[in-house]
Amino acid sequence: MKDTKATTAVKEEIRNMTCIVCPTGCQLEVKIVGDLIEVTGADCRRGEEYGRNEVLNPVRVLTTTVKIAEGTLPLLPVRTTEAIPKELLYEAMTALADIELKAPIKTGAVVVENLLGTGIDLVASRDMDHK
């Protein structure tokens, strides 16, 4: 819908953030003017993309553990294959609390397919032998 009031100025917002794409940790300034998002301060293109995503749909890779029976350890480290929406992190933790796997399992084996409907899988991040 078009704004009928010609005098209304487009709202401008500036957010400062640290890029988490790599250990360099560039300080980003993200300028939001209506639909326009401008990222400055990034040393690389992935940083620019990160700044834009932080405004549109912030995502994070979830790394945690799930219970595993009969393994050399009681816990198996797992990760999402890609970043999932940040707002789903706690929900995912709750969902994973009830899972119990059985050893052995191999690195990369899918533990949960399509986690919370994100289209992203949760996989084992190490081998776990039978004890």
Added chain:
Amino acid sequence: MTKVIETDVAIIGGGPAGLAAAVSARKAGAENVVIIERHHELGGILQQCIHNGFGLHRFREELTGPEYAYRFIPEVWDDPKIDVYLNTMVLDLAKDQSITAVHPSHGLITLRPKATVLAMGCRERTRGALNIPGTRPAGVYTAGAAQRFVNMDGFMPGKKVVILGSGDIGLIMARRFTLEGAEVKAVVEVMPYPAGLTRNIAQCLEDFDIPLYLRSTVTKVHGKDRVEGVTVSQVDDAWQPLPGTEMHIPCDTLLLSVGLLPENELTQMADVPLDSRTQGAVVDQNRQTLIPGIFAAGNVLHVHDLVDYVSEEAEIAGRAAAEYALRDGDTRQEKITVIPGENVSYVLPQRLDPDAETEFYLRVTKPIDRITIELGGVRLAVRRLVRPSEMLKIRLRKDHWEKLKQENGETSLELVLDAKAQPVPSPRAQREGVRQ
């Protein structure tokens, strides 16, 4: 009778440094390599670092700790010329490199390697190193110990947590505890800037609204049997608590993330000279210590912030150890000593063969906007926005040596490495403002 094992290269420690050193020693032609590891599996501390972010430089991927370890472990297991002794503890390292260890089935064993790589890693500083006043209740842990409990053993050490020190492990554990349902009340850092990587401040604290108190420290621990709270005070420039700034934070757990110390007990047994700045051995560009045939790499040498560079350093040491073993002795030249100068807290290697092309690993003493790295007055590189938490890598090339000879003459045996602050900040620093 004690079992005696002869080998080209012995590696003490099967963590990231030991793994990379083993693979590299074999590639450089070592006939056989032995890794001695006291734990029941290879991988070292990587196995408890389940978060991602490892390997970005080396593999162009964000791996978890175990995934990073698995980039090396199969290669080690599949090589019949690398023998791995697990559950084996080294008791003694002699100056002639004879290694005494305890093995679960062989009992006492002796290794007689032609070259040795020290890859024992580091330890956490504990409460005892800090002298925090107060009671001695249960509930005070080092961050790495808590990480092991939570990620590998399945125990939660507490529900309401204060973290002293803003090292990376502490920051990572702040996020981990929060995701596991605990409440992290505060991270307290004595310095005016965080000790850990900036991105960990963002993704571990800011993401979860965990407050970070800079220029502050824990001045008292409360509780008789269990931690019931801590007093946090602001400090002055000399780290002295400022009266009247005390703040009480109720909590049941205090985590310490206050630095790591290279684990050099064995190194000292062999009389290997240490550098008081790194708390690790003094080494040359091949990571050879001042005792011929003994090499060192990884956190036992100096505490790294990125495992990628542990692997890189261990490859240097592994390759050089293999070459030493193959030529069966030392071909040492008179070394040049590198001295850390302006704004440099430490630099490695501390010794150089003349004309050696190498890469310096160094840290600065404070955050600086723009620096010029100079060796003996010769400019090596310019860097922007450097921080003590991020190790710098600076290449030393042939053309630098030519300039050095012009400026210092052929005979200079001491070279100072400076990180000179530039008076004019970079455009980027100007844009961001000077970081306090």
